Amino acid sequence: SQTIHQWPxxxxxxxxxxxxxxxxxxxxxxPNLYWYRQAAGRGLQLLFYSVGIGQISSxxxxxxxxxxPQDRQxxxxxxxxxxxxxxFYLCAWSTLDRANTEAxxxxxxxxxxx
Amino acid sequence: LAKTTQPISMDxxxxxxxxxxxxxxxxxxxxxxxxxxxxPSQGPRFIIQGYKTxxxxxxxxxxxxxxxxxxxxxxxxxxxSDTAVYYCLVGDLRFNAGxxxxxxxxxxxxxx
Numbered sequence: 001s002q003t004i005h006q007w008p009x010x011x012x013x014x015x016x017x018x019x020x021x022x023x024x025x026x027x028x029x030x031p032n033l034y035w036y037r038q039a040a041g042r043g044l045q046l047l048f049y050s051v052g053i054g055q056i057s058s059x060x061x062x063x064x065x066x067x068x069p070q071d072r073q074x075x076x077x078x079x080x081x082x083x084x085x086x087x088f089y090l091c092a093w094s095t096l097d098r099a100n101t102e103a104x105x106x107x108x109x110x111x112x113x114x
Numbered sequence: 115l116a117k118t119t120q121p122i123s124m125d126x127x128x129x130x131x132x133x134x135x136x137x138x139x140x141x142x143x144x145x146x147x148x149x150x151x152x153x154p155s156q157g158p159r160f161i162i163q164g165y166k167t168x169x170x171x172x173x174x175x176x177x178x179x180x181x182x183x184x185x186x187x188x189x190x191x192x193x194x195s196d197t198a199v200y201y202c203l204v205g206d207l208r209f210n211a212g213x214x215x216x217x218x219x220x221x222x223x224x225x226x
Contacts, residue, residue, distance in 0.1 A: 006157075032208060043201060043218040044158070049211040059212055090157050094207050101146045103207050105157025 002027035006091045006106030013113055019064075019078040021109050023091030026072065031093040033074040034103065035066055038088040050074060086113045118204050118217035125223050132189045134220050136202035139183050144210070147178060147185045148203040152219070158201060162187070189222075197224045 006023045013019060025031050032051055036044040046059045048066035056066050063082060067075045074091060091106040119137040126132045138147070146165055150158035162169055164176040164185070175188040189196060199221050205214025 032211065034207070034211060044216040046211060046214070049207075057212060088155075092157070096208050101148055101163055101203075101206050101208055102160045103148075105159070108155065108157050110155065 002093075002104065004091065004093055004104055004106045006109060008109060009107065010110045011112070013081050013111065015083055015113055016080045019076070019081050019085070019111070021076040021089055021091075021111075023074045023076075023106055024072055025093045028072070028093070028095055030071060031095050033068060033072075034092040034094075035074065035076050036090040036092065036105075038090060038108075040087075044090065048076070081113045083113050086111055118202055118215050120200075120202060120217040120220045122218070123221040123223070125225065126192055127225050128193055129191050132192050132196075132222060132224075134187045134189075134200050134222065135184055136187070136204075136217055137184045138202070138204045138215075141182050141204055142213070145182075145205050145214075147176065147182075149174070149176065149185075149187045150201045150203065150216075152199045152201065161200075192222075192224045194224050194226060197222060 003026045034049045035047045037047055038044050049057050050068045053068055053071055064078050089109045089111055092103045094103040146163055148163040149161040151161050152158040162171055162174045162176045164178050166178050166182060169176045177186040199219040201219045202217045203214060207214050
């Protein structure tokens with residue numbers, strides 16, 4: 001069966017520090033991968049998505065970046081965090097092999113920038 | 115982009131049927147409608163998906179009128195554990211993630 005791992009679960013970082021959040025998927029190949037951010041009490045904002053290794057589409061200009069060094073690995077990074085980067089970050093995957101548009105989400109990372 | 119609008123919150127009691135509507139006036143021809151459930155500090159979980167008419171699975175039904183400008187998630191006989199935030203997603207993440215839009219969610223509170 002397919003599983004998605006996202007870590008860490010919580011993170012407190014000072015302003016100006018770097019960030020690296022990692023997401024890995026098991027049990028499937030060539031998945032679409034996504035990074036979402038969710039502000040408190042709000043919906044999900046798509047940050048980046050990837051349809052293949054090295055292919056990254058950015059939806060929101062900001063000081064975050066994403067990389068996909070391997071087929072089932074998706075990394076969200078920042079060189080210098082801002083207070084406004086605080087939020088709940090969610091990784092998700094979907095596959096073209098399925099008959100529907102279902103996306104599977106990780107458990108999320110609660111990032112607090114102080 | 116198909117902007118989606120949902121009620122911010124709804125209250126219900128155990129055993130009742132709950133209907134949550136999502137408006138999406140600008141839905142595109144290739145867009146699907148998908149509903150997710152999210153508990154606090156967890157990732158959303160898929161509930162149901164449809165394109166038109168009615169879809170039913172073991173946990174919910176989804177009603178989509180002919181013009182597809184809205185959709186209604188129906189939860190039969192809710193329990194306390196159904197208290198969560200429910201999101202509609204309009205689009206197709208597989209082929210058009212950049213134009214797929216989540217609503218801001220409806221917080222459903224089920225009371226005993």
